[in-house]
Amino acid sequence: MPELPEVETVVRDLRALVIGRTIVSARVHWQRTIATPRARAFARQIRQHKIRAITRRGKYLIFHLRCRGDRPVAPTKYLLAHLRMTGGFDLVARDAPRDQHIHVCLQLDNGDELRFRDPRKFGRMWLVDDPAQVVGKLGPEPLEISAREFHTRIAKRRGNLKPLLLDQKFLAGIGNIYADEALWYARLHPLRQAESLTRVERGRLYRAIRQVLTRAIAVGGTSIDVMYRRVNGMSGGFTESLRAFDQEERPCRRCGTPIRKTIVGQRGTHFCPVCQIV
Numbered sequence: 001m002p003e004l005p006e007v008e009t010v011v012r013d014l015r016a017l018v019i020g021r022t023i024v025s026a027r028v029h030w031q032r033t034i035a036t037p038r039a040r041a042f043a044r045q046i047r048q049h050k051i052r053a054i055t056r057r058g059k060y061l062i063f064h065l066r067c068r069g070d071r072p073v074a075p076t077k078y079l080l081a082h083l084r085m086t087g088g089f090d091l092v093a094r095d096a097p098r099d100q101h102i103h104v105c106l107q108l109d110n111g112d113e114l115r116f117r118d119p120r121k122f123g124r125m126w127l128v129d130d131p132a133q134v135v136g137k138l139g140p141e142p143l144e145i146s147a148r149e150f151h152t153r154i155a156k157r158r159g160n161l162k163p164l165l166l167d168q169k170f171l172a173g174i175g176n177i178y179a180d181e182a183l184w185y186a187r188l189h190p191l192r193q194a195e196s197l198t199r200v201e202r203g204r205l206y207r208a209i210r211q212v213l214t215r216a217i218a219v220g221g222t223s224i225d226v227m228y229r230r231v232n233g234m235s236g237g238f239t240e241s242l243r244a245f246d247q248e249e250r251p252c253r254r255c256g257t258p259i260r261k262t263i264v265g266q267r268g269t270h271f272c273p274v275c276q277i278v
């Protein structure tokens with residue numbers, strides 16, 4: 001499933017392809033993909049909007065749009081997208097063949113079409129005047145938060161580290177892959193209680209989170225299975241660098257003990273039973 005590094009990669013791929021283009025029309029083939037407004041209103045409202053910027057917040061993509069029409073009521077709009085399990089974008093010629101997994105098509109002024117493809121159909125889009133309507137309650141970005149702020153936030157929390165890292169109100173953008181990887185690098189057990197961390201361990205976790213996310217972004221994220229594709233079908237290169245996630249029974253790269261898989265908070269969780277401290 002796409003997490004912060006994968007969404008950041010898709011944002012960067014898209015920036016290179018569609019910034020400056022104008023959306024001239026839109027078609028929605030699966031209405032539930034559009035969370036707000038209703039699909040028909042979405043297709044009407046997004047017309048004649050220029051894509052000025054694309055940013056990321058947590059696991060959300062944010063397209064910054066400006067209306068090209070005469071004296072619009074709301075000149076700026078935002079298209080937010082969440083890829084969930086299998087969502088992804090393709091940029092193709094408008095007459096390229098379309099399969100049954102393409103749910104939203106945005107026709108651009110140069111004859112290209114930006115398509116949202118999502119076999120499992122959990123992905124969602126929002127067209128809003130203010131991104132805070134969708135992402136307003138997210139916690140801080142893990143690559144932007146200061147060490148001091150991280151210490152303050154985690155000092156207030158109770159309970160196991162794994163579910164805490166997955167909590168988007170604690171930090172935005174971390175999912176199952178990078179939670180397991182960050183805990184392995186920090187040498188902390190997924191069931192470790194947040195309130196039991198020493199100051200040194202909190203610092204280790206802060207640095208591990210940033211290190212693993214930064215490295216994953218540098219190589220385009222992790223493509224474990226068909227769940228995550230970069231724009232136009234490329235794969236991410238971080239899969240070779242995984243140390244815990246999806247490494248069950250393989251020797252720990254620090255101590256040689258087989259990596260173990262268990263369930264924590266209903267999520268598959270990978271860790272080294274020896275060098276990650278409970």
Ligand SMILES: [Zn+2]
Pocket residue numbers: 252253254255256257272273274275276
């Ligand atoms: Zn180990």
